[in-house]
Amino acid sequence: MQAIKIVVTGAYAAGKTSFIRAVSEIDMVSTEYDVTNPDELAIKTETTVALDFGMIAINDESTLYLFGTPGQSRFDFMWEILSLGCIGYVVLVDSCRPAHLNETAALMAAFATHTSAPFIVAANKQDDPTALPVSYIRKRLHVPYDVPVVPCIGNDRESVKSVLLSLLAHIEQSFSSG
Amino acid sequence: MALEGTFEDMSLVDLFQIFRTGNKSGVLLVVGDTEQGVIYVYQGCLIDAVLVQGSERKVTQIGEEAVLCLLRWEDASFTFRHDLAVKDRPVRIQHDSEWLSLEALRRRDRPLRLLAHQQITLDTQLSLAALPATAQGGVNLNLDQWRILSQIAISQNLHDISAQTGMAPEVAIRTVTELVAVGLVDVAPPPVRPARLIRLPVPTHQPPMVPALAGMRALTGMAAADVGEVSAGRGLLHAIMRKIRRL
Numbered sequence: 001m002q003a004i005k006i007v008v009t010g011a012y013a014a015g016k017t018s019f020i021r022a023v024s025e026i027d028m029v030s031t032e033y034d035v036t037n038p039d040e041l042a043i044k045t046e047t048t049v050a051l052d053f054g055m056i057a058i059n060d061e062s063t064l065y066l067f068g069t070p071g072q073s074r075f076d077f078m079w080e081i082l083s084l085g086c087i088g089y090v091v092l093v094d095s096c097r098p099a100h101l102n103e104t105a106a107l108m109a110a111f112a113t114h115t116s117a118p119f120i121v122a123a124n125k126q127d128d129p130t131a132l133p134v135s136y137i138r139k140r141l142h143v144p145y146d147v148p149v150v151p152c153i154g155n156d157r158e159s160v161k162s163v164l165l166s167l168l169a170h171i172e173q174s175f176s177s178g
Numbered sequence: 179m180a181l182e183g184t185f186e187d188m189s190l191v192d193l194f195q196i197f198r199t200g201n202k203s204g205v206l207l208v209v210g211d212t213e214q215g216v217i218y219v220y221q222g223c224l225i226d227a228v229l230v231q232g233s234e235r236k237v238t239q240i241g242e243e244a245v246l247c248l249l250r251w252e253d254a255s256f257t258f259r260h261d262l263a264v265k266d267r268p269v270r271i272q273h274d275s276e277w278l279s280l281e282a283l284r285r286r287d288r289p290l291r292l293l294a295h296q297q298i299t300l301d302t303q304l305s306l307a308a309l310p311a312t313a314q315g316g317v318n319l320n321l322d323q324w325r326i327l328s329q330i331a332i333s334q335n336l337h338d339i340s341a342q343t344g345m346a347p348e349v350a351i352r353t354v355t356e357l358v359a360v361g362l363v364d365v366a367p368p369p370v371r372p373a374r375l376i377r378l379p380v381p382t383h384q385p386p387m388v389p390a391l392a393g394m395r396a397l398t399g400m401a402a403a404d405v406g407e408v409s410a411g412r413g414l415l416h417a418i419m420r421k422i423r424r425l
Contacts, residue, residue: 002414004414004418023422023425025425056418056421056422056425057421058414058417058418058421059417059421062414062417062418064418064421096179096180096181096182097181097182097183098181098183098187098188099183099184099186099187101187101188102187128179128180128181128260129179129202129204129260130179130180130181130202130204130258130259130260131181132181132196133196133199133200135199135308136192136195136196136199138367139364139365139367142365142367143367144367145367157425161422161423161425164422165419165422165423168415168418168419168422169419171415172412172415175412175415
């Protein structure tokens with residue numbers, strides 16, 4: 001059995017759990033706990049403290065695993081473990097919280113020290129009419145021109161599928177040029 | 179459903195650019211220490227603004243003067259809510275946001291403070307900001323600003339621009355800072371990264387019965403040093419793509 005791993009990362013409350021839940025073929029294994037930090041409680045009431053885990057069976061021999069990193073910085077030590085062996089990763093960013101952009105830029109720099117796998121940036125909550133446009137998110141995160149930045153609606157299956165397909169196409173492109 | 183943040187996260191000029199490029203309509207509430215401002219935006223254009231003070235909400239400025247006051251604020255929080263009802267509001271702002279941003283810069287008596295992502299050095303690569311077709315043509319720039327703008331498309335970085343124009347580095351940095359702050363120039367993203375060969379890890383363990391444990395095993399299995407690697411097959415990637423499309 002060949003296990004293929006894709007990691008979904010992003011700052012706190014970027015929508016990673018919803019993203020994985022939208023496409024996983026199993027009831028997603030999640031480790032959500034009540035938020036106790038007052039600052040974080042203002043954003044959401046439950047958070048992922050270890051990892052989210054989803055699975056998509058490709059065929060009899062291969063399975064795609066989706067791992068979501070915990071967004072809280074005190075669990076950063078998990079990133080290295082989660083990134084090992086991944087074929088690519090999605091950086092999810094909340095398009096309605098500009099404060100996320102600085103956090104996400106720092107996260108991208110840190111994640112790149114753990115893996116050189118290809119990645120794409122998914123601008124979540126693009127169904128909100130006030131959402132920051134994808135072009136602005138690319139500019140603010142200083143995403144290199146060859147890395148796709150794609151719109152995303154994290155709780156919409158078709159949108160999440162589109163993001164994963166973009167990542168796979170980007171992986172294939174990296175593979176071809178390598 | 180709202181865009182929320184502080185001026186530490188995003189400047190008012192950036193917000194104006196977002197409104198313009200995204201053709202947004204709604205109400206921007208800006209909250210400072212003792213004052214509050216409201217800017218009404220319709221189809222990307224600023225149409226009205228009000229500045230109020232104190233708990234009695236005494237109106238201190240309206241229209242363009244209110245926007246110019248708000249452009250001087252450095253610490254405030256903001257909330258932008260989508261609202262198409264703003265179209266019924268009378269238009270009390272005649273100039274576009276580029277003009278207002280430049281006018282605020284001209285009236286400024288303190289040095290500009292850029293946000294962390296806008297910091298300029300001589301190594302900074304620059305690009306011309308995309309302006310919408312609706313932007314007014316009557317933007318007034320000073321000579322140094324024009325000299326910098328004329329070099330951006332043909333120079334590698336600010337060091338080159340300084341050399342080409344004969345402008346002292348500190349003047350070049352200060353001038354570019356102004357152009358970035360008013361949204362006419364962007365800090366360019368890094369160039370294309372070198373290509374990498376992608377490899378797929380092959381776990382050595384058998385798949386366990388419980389799917390959740392399979393993921394955990396895959397995780398730990400991939401971390402083990404004895405796991406070999408093979409080049410990822412294009413066929414496998416295509417199989418994953420086909421499966422995802424069918425979901």
